[in-house]
Amino acid sequence: MRVELDKISKSFGPVQANRGISLTFEAGRIYGLLGENGAGKSTLMKILSGYQTPDSGRILLDAVPQQFRSPLDALAAGIGMLYQDPLDVPPFTVLENYLLGQPGGLAIPRRTAADQLRQLGQHYGFDVHPHERIEDLSLGERQQLELLRLLSGGAQLLILDEPTTGISAEQKSVLFNSLRDLARKERKTLILVSHKLEEVQDLCDQAIVLRQGDYVGGAKLPCPSRKLVNLMFAELPRRAPRPRPVAGTPQLELRDLVVRTPRLALQPVDLSLHAGEVLGLAGLEGNGQELLLRACAGLLPLAGGELRLAGQRQPRLDYLAARKLGLHYLAAGRLEEGLVSGMTLAEHMALVSQNGLFVDRAASRAQTRRQIKQYQIVARPGSRVEELSGGNQQRVLFGLLPDDAQLILAEHPTRGLDLRSSDWIWQQLDLRRREGAAILFLSADLDELLERSDRIAVFSGGRMSRLLDARQTSLNELGHLIGGGA
Amino acid sequence: MTRPAWLAQLWTLAPVLAALLLTSLLLVAFGASPAEAFSAMWQGAFGSQDRLLTTVAFWIPLLLSALGLLVSFRAGLWNIGIEGQFILGAIGASWVALSLQLPAPLQISLEVLAAMAAGALWAALAGLLKRWGVHEIFGGLALNNLAVILTNFMISGPWQPPEGGSFRGTAPFHADALLPLVGSTRFSLVALALAGLAFGLVLLALRNSRWGLRLKALGRNPRSARLLGVSSRRETLLAMAFCGALAGLGGALRVLSWFDSLRQSISGGIGYLALMVVILAAFRLFWTPLVAFFFASVLSGSIVLQLRTQLHSSLGDILTGVMVLLVLLFGNREVLQTWWSEVRSARRTPGRQS
Numbered sequence A: 001m002r003v004e005l006d007k008i009s010k011s012f013g014p015v016q017a018n019r020g021i022s023l024t025f026e027a028g029r030i031y032g033l034l035g036e037n038g039a040g041k042s043t044l045m046k047i048l049s050g051y052q053t054p055d056s057g058r059i060l061l062d063a064v065p066q067q068f069r070s071p072l073d074a075l076a077a078g079i080g081m082l083y084q085d086p087l088d089v090p091p092f093t094v095l096e097n098y099l100l101g102q103p104g105g106l107a108i109p110r111r112t113a114a115d116q117l118r119q120l121g122q123h124y125g126f127d128v129h130p131h132e133r134i135e136d137l138s139l140g141e142r143q144q145l146e147l148l149r150l151l152s153g154g155a156q157l158l159i160l161d162e163p164t165t166g167i168s169a170e171q172k173s174v175l176f177n178s179l180r181d182l183a184r185k186e187r188k189t190l191i192l193v194s195h196k197l198e199e200v201q202d203l204c205d206q207a208i209v210l211r212q213g214d215y216v217g218g219a220k221l222p223c224p225s226r227k228l229v230n231l232m233f234a235e236l237p238r239r240a241p242r243p244r245p246v247a248g249t250p251q252l253e254l255r256d257l258v259v260r261t262p263r264l265a266l267q268p269v270d271l272s273l274h275a276g277e278v279l280g281l282a283g284l285e286g287n288g289q290e291l292l293l294r295a296c297a298g299l300l301p302l303a304g305g306e307l308r309l310a311g312q313r314q315p316r317l318d319y320l321a322a323r324k325l326g327l328h329y330l331a332a333g334r335l336e337e338g339l340v341s342g343m344t345l346a347e348h349m350a351l352v353s354q355n356g357l358f359v360d361r362a363a364s365r366a367q368t369r370r371q372i373k374q375y376q377i378v379a380r381p382g383s384r385v386e387e388l389s390g391g392n393q394q395r396v397l398f399g400l401l402p403d404d405a406q407l408i409l410a411e412h413p414t415r416g417l418d419l420r421s422s423d424w425i426w427q428q429l430d431l432r433r434r435e436g437a438a439i440l441f442l443s444a445d446l447d448e449l450l451e452r453s454d455r456i457a458v459f460s461g462g463r464m465s466r467l468l469d470a471r472q473t474s475l476n477e478l479g480h481l482i483g484g485g486a
Numbered sequence B: 001m002t003r004p005a006w007l008a009q010l011w012t013l014a015p016v017l018a019a020l021l022l023t024s025l026l027l028v029a030f031g032a033s034p035a036e037a038f039s040a041m042w043q044g045a046f047g048s049q050d051r052l053l054t055t056v057a058f059w060i061p062l063l064l065s066a067l068g069l070l071v072s073f074r075a076g077l078w079n080i081g082i083e084g085q086f087i088l089g090a091i092g093a094s095w096v097a098l099s100l101q102l103p104a105p106l107q108i109s110l111e112v113l114a115a116m117a118a119g120a121l122w123a124a125l126a127g128l129l130k131r132w133g134v135h136e137i138f139g140g141l142a143l144n145n146l147a148v149i150l151t152n153f154m155i156s157g158p159w160q161p162p163e164g165g166s167f168r169g170t171a172p173f174h175a176d177a178l179l180p181l182v183g184s185t186r187f188s189l190v191a192l193a194l195a196g197l198a199f200g201l202v203l204l205a206l207r208n209s210r211w212g213l214r215l216k217a218l219g220r221n222p223r224s225a226r227l228l229g230v231s232s233r234r235e236t237l238l239a240m241a242f243c244g245a246l247a248g249l250g251g252a253l254r255v256l257s258w259f260d261s262l263r264q265s266i267s268g269g270i271g272y273l274a275l276m277v278v279i280l281a282a283f284r285l286f287w288t289p290l291v292a293f294f295f296a297s298v299l300s301g302s303i304v305l306q307l308r309t310q311l312h313s314s315l316g317d318i319l320t321g322v323m324v325l326l327v328l329l330f331g332n333r334e335v336l337q338t339w340w341s342e343v344r345s346a347r348r349t350p351g352r353q354s
Helices: A041-048 A071-076 A094-100 A110-124 A139-152 A169-184 A197-203 A225-232 A289-296 A319-324 A345-353 A361-374 A390-400 A419-434 A446-452 A475-482 B005-010 B013-029 B034-046 B049-074 B082-099 B104-131 B136-156 B189-207 B210-220 B222-227 B232-258 B270-280 B287-308 B314-330 B333-348
Strands: A003-012 A015-025 A030-034 A056-061 A064-066 A079-082 A157-161 A189-193 A206-211 A214-220 A250-260 A265-274 A278-282 A304-309 A327-330 A407-411 A438-442 A455-460
Touching: A003 A041, A015 A041, A015 A214, A030 A041, A030 A169, A030 A197, A030 A225, A041 A079, A041 A157, A041 A189, A071 A079, A079 A139, A094 A110, A094 A139, A110 A139, A110 A169, A139 A157, A139 A169, A169 A189, A169 A197, A189 A197, A197 A225, A206 A225, A214 A225, A225 A475, A250 A289, A250 A438, A265 A289, A265 A304, A265 A438, A278 A289, A278 A446, A278 A475, A289 A327, A289 A407, A289 A438, A289 A455, A319 A327, A319 B222, A345 A361, A345 A390, A345 B210, A361 A390, A390 A419, A407 A419, A419 A438, A419 A446, A446 A475, A455 A475, B013 B034, B013 B314, B034 B049, B034 B287, B034 B314, B049 B082, B049 B189, B049 B210, B049 B232, B049 B270, B049 B287, B082 B104, B082 B136, B082 B232, B082 B270, B104 B136, B104 B232, B189 B210, B189 B232, B210 B222, B210 B232, B222 B232, B232 B270, B270 B287, B270 B314, B287 B314
Parallel strands: A030 A189, A030 A206, A079 A157, A157 A189, A278 A438, A278 A455, A327 A407, A407 A438
Antiparallel strands: A003 A015, A003 A056, A056 A064, A206 A214, A250 A265, A250 A304
16 A cells, blocks of 8 residues: 655644655555654654544545544554554453454454454464453563554554564564564555664664654665764754853762663663753653653652762652752653642742741742743733743743752753743753752753753663763764664 | 633532422422422421521531541542541540540530541541552542441440440430530530631631642642642641541531430431532632532421421432532533533534545
């Protein structure tokens, strides 16, 4: 089946997620869809799989225009999507879960279905036990089942969203072998959405790169990873380097720090961050930099190693205790993690800055008014935070940072902000730095990392690179390390 | 899209009216006269001064429990265990009443304090269970059952009345242990004063205290609250204990003024009723006493209903139950408004795709 996307556009409010994207997917080929966060990959794939409808543009299957109203529609037409979190029902058995997706009447022919399922598994090289419970399976095995469900549903084009996150190396090689077979032997079309360049190089025939909603180019694979990175990240002229800061006392020291989550284990990290220093963490999403940042704030438990704040060992760090030591965390999702919808600016201010039993409303209003002025927030003290724009919400978060913050940990400090707001945020951070705060941040924007950090660490597959001097390194070197190079 | 504020306030009454209508239809279907039934209920609740005071006496423990729930709901907690906390309050007060003989003011103060402590403890237990991964709804339900079992154990064991004894309750408490009542009713001015005090306390906590602000942040977004420095462990326990203390106070008033001893099914479901009150009041402080009073009137009125007409007193339960269901179905203004605006925008832009 030949699948064409014809001038697909989609916007969410002011954000243009896809801008007139036209692509063709041929039968029997494996495509790698690349792009940094917010490039529009998932929107495009959600449109193709019937999960969302485009604002304009058409989807053609073998030159016939299609209208998908739901993922079910799309699957009936031959397009199936494998999500990062499998859409299965954990308490069910493998067989029950499979039957759930099958058409059929009231009487369920269990025995025949079990045989069918086993044969299907054998055919694609998966070891399937119909009577096992889904919740006892590993993520990789659940993925295999989901794949079987889509294939038995008649999928000709399969979209795989980060399929190797959280599965073992062995399962990955099983998965990749069967994906290759699907393309070569059964002429299926495969689209791999991934942040891991090695995998795309390994598996795919062709790369497709999106950037800020646009299709910016493709490449036959394998090709030098540098070429892909250059396509993914717009190159901007470098600005004048800043003077080297005078490093003060160590604020954060990590020795053999280990963090584990079901999805990813972070290899031991050694790091020290001094007062007045800015350290940037680079890497594609899900490669471990988020885990490190959260663990340093006591938001994730440590699996091993040592963490010191201002020289003090913290065997069991908890965020509330860390806050008292002057550590502050700014999360990426401002309304999900940072501000409380339904509460006003003044209420936020009273919450973080006042002591005593009762709220001094007059004082918190006055203080909020001062912060509004100083941080140039477009709002009133009585405005609820959800009424503010993203940039203003970020300004509010900065306004809530106490003056004596010693260590600021920030996820994507300027994500989704316009140039002016971004610049302003960094002016604030620089001010804090000059006052002696240490700053550790992660970003998907390489330009921001190069321009704003003193040193940069790059994460790939849970491993942290050596520390780079931001003045000495280049976009090319970062790209190489992000792609898993040494 | 924005309605005037007064309409938004009055919207609370819509499900009440709808429930009255539905119950009337039910009555007609069974061949009874709605007018007669409702007038009997009115007579029962407000027909004389004594009846009015009885209704008020029933209202007070219900109001106290509902006020407590406003606090735990503010922290985002579903304190279903309030029924058990109410019962523990009754047990706590009975314990002091049966074991001490002090001058009335001191005796009653101790009873009330013991009841509040017992209720708070029972609630804190549900809070601790939550910390260990048991959701407060399930922990609360289990503790409710335990509270009933504990009551039955106490009245059939340690606190069994000396002569013969029955399984129905303890012997009546001595006179100094009971609240002074007005006339021949079960209404006590002390109870009313305590309820007023509790209302003021909750008003202060929710509107003016920093604690109330922390609970609000926690209830609306626990993840943000944590980053803003709110300890969910601490505040969860405190909010539960606060609610439990008020419920416990309600339980104490139940044994010290409504009854004169600890009985089986001492609460009569007042804790669950309080949950309905708070939901119907849409968690608004000033609506809570009004809704609680409405519930108290319906329930105390339906007792007379059974005497006057051939209708069963459970008509009151039906009426309140239907009302809460209607609130849950239609009462959520925000849902209704989004739905309505979606309908309108769908009409404005008919199917873009061919």
